[in-house]
Amino acid sequence: MQLEKYKIQQHNDDLLTGHQRRLSFAVSEIENAEAIIQKLVDFQIAIPSWALGTGGTRFGRFAGGGEPRSLEEKIEDVGLLHALNQASGAISLHIPWDIPKDAKAIKALAAQHGLKFDAVNSNTFQDQADQALSYKFGSLQNVDKGVRKQAIEHNIEVIKHGIELGSESLTVWLSDGSCFPGQLNFRRAYQNTLESLHEIYAAMPDNWKMFLEYKAYEPNFYSTTVGDWGQSYSYVQKLGDRAYTLVDLGHHLPNANIEQIVALLLMEEKLGGFHFNDSKYGDDDLTAGAMKPYQLFLIFNELVDGMDARGLNHATDLGWMIDASHNVKDPLEDLLQSVEGIMMAYAQALSVDRKALEEAQAISDVVRCQEILQNAFRTDVRAIVAEARLRAGGALNPLGLFRHLKVRENLIAERGLKTVATGL
Numbered sequence: 001m002q003l004e005k006y007k008i009q010q011h012n013d014d015l016l017t018g019h020q021r022r023l024s025f026a027v028s029e030i031e032n033a034e035a036i037i038q039k040l041v042d043f044q045i046a047i048p049s050w051a052l053g054t055g056g057t058r059f060g061r062f063a064g065g066g067e068p069r070s071l072e073e074k075i076e077d078v079g080l081l082h083a084l085n086q087a088s089g090a091i092s093l094h095i096p097w098d099i100p101k102d103a104k105a106i107k108a109l110a111a112q113h114g115l116k117f118d119a120v121n122s123n124t125f126q127d128q129a130d131q132a133l134s135y136k137f138g139s140l141q142n143v144d145k146g147v148r149k150q151a152i153e154h155n156i157e158v159i160k161h162g163i164e165l166g167s168e169s170l171t172v173w174l175s176d177g178s179c180f181p182g183q184l185n186f187r188r189a190y191q192n193t194l195e196s197l198h199e200i201y202a203a204m205p206d207n208w209k210m211f212l213e214y215k216a217y218e219p220n221f222y223s224t225t226v227g228d229w230g231q232s233y234s235y236v237q238k239l240g241d242r243a244y245t246l247v248d249l250g251h252h253l254p255n256a257n258i259e260q261i262v263a264l265l266l267m268e269e270k271l272g273g274f275h276f277n278d279s280k281y282g283d284d285d286l287t288a289g290a291m292k293p294y295q296l297f298l299i300f301n302e303l304v305d306g307m308d309a310r311g312l313n314h315a316t317d318l319g320w321m322i323d324a325s326h327n328v329k330d331p332l333e334d335l336l337q338s339v340e341g342i343m344m345a346y347a348q349a350l351s352v353d354r355k356a357l358e359e360a361q362a363i364s365d366v367v368r369c370q371e372i373l374q375n376a377f378r379t380d381v382r383a384i385v386a387e388a389r390l391r392a393g394g395a396l397n398p399l400g401l402f403r404h405l406k407v408r409e410n411l412i413a414e415r416g417l418k419t420v421a422t423g424l
């Protein structure tokens with residue numbers, strides 16, 4: 001389904017008066033509104049190919065209908081999102097679920113939709129039908145050298161696909177670990193993993209980055225070989241300048257202070273990128289900002305502060321991506337909500353009065369420090385975010401227009417009711 005520009009225009013015209021009223025109030029409240037709008041226009045969040053359909057849970061999956069059946073249709077779906085919000089200008093592919101048959105054609109199709117290829121993701125957490133050896137007891141950590149070799153070669157294959165598409169980073173998330181005490185020699189598992197990662201790192205082109213994602217538990221329930229940010233940091237530190245830690249918000253133990261983790265990784269020049277989502281209990285992969293919007297704001301507060309301290313380009317120097325799974329919502333609607341949630345947290349963080357905060361911190365005025373942050377968080381930035389979308393050519397109300405145009409109904413008519421997007 002293609003979204004004609006005039007339909008977005010018409011939608012915006014209908015909403016313009018109300019928008020301008022809200023915008024002028026927001027601009028009067030926020031000192032640096034114009035600069036914030038410009039930063040929001042530039043900020044893009046990559047959409048993962050696996051989040052375009054219903055992921056389900058380990059108890060089952062409820063198909064939503066009209067899900068993309070091929071890589072081409074996944075690109076079209078991200079194209080739809082990007083047309084609506086002008087903030088989803090990249091897609092992150094998962095290999096082997098999304099192996100392009102004709103990379104040139106896929107690249108051209110993506111370009112038609114204004115999309116780039118973000119990090120490519122390897123998969124050694126499940127066995128593929130044509131695979132010789134099993135990852136049941138781990139991949140890069142495996143006690144069997146043959147299994148490690150197979151997993152290394154898979155990652156190198158992923159890099160090759162990425163090069164063809166113009167991607168410039170590899171995200172490695174390992175489910176490696178153990179389910180029971182005694183199963184694994186922790187030090188040997190670490191050494192094997194490090195050795196394997198070295199080989200993968202060496203296979204990357206010079207302009208590529210490696211993102212090493214950590215996760216506390218699941219699918220392994222006793223130990224995970226890259227279990228937290230410190231462990232990831234220890235690996236990437238040894239791997240080289242182009243290896244970084246990737247923070248997935250859902251991969252921490254409950255109540256972890258993620259904003260502090262982010263601040264320190266950024267300071268150590270080892271924060272590579274983000275997987276946004278939200279959770280209440282574990283790796284729930286819910287809509288960004290749905291559960292803990294204040295935490296998301298505090299994370300962005302550290303990101304903005306840390307990136308500015310190092311003179312980084314907010315839009316391009318770190319990898320921004322959503323990693324989510326949907327069970328009860330329309331995946332595309334959910335992704336629109338996530339991007340909106342992320343943009344709001346970013347806008348609020350940009351509006352923090354940093355000079356005042358620094359002054360208050362210098363005299364340990366705790367109350368004032370808290371007031372400054374809460375004031376930014378409690379400011380309604382929705383009109384600012386909408387204005388950035390409007391200027392970029394997107395819709396003032398992406399979700400509203402998605403429903404008004406009956407996008408899902410159209411996709412179901414095109415693709416059918418029983419479609420499966422995921423490779424799980």
Ligand SMILES: [Mn+2]
Pocket residue numbers: 173213248275323
């Ligand atoms: Mn992730």
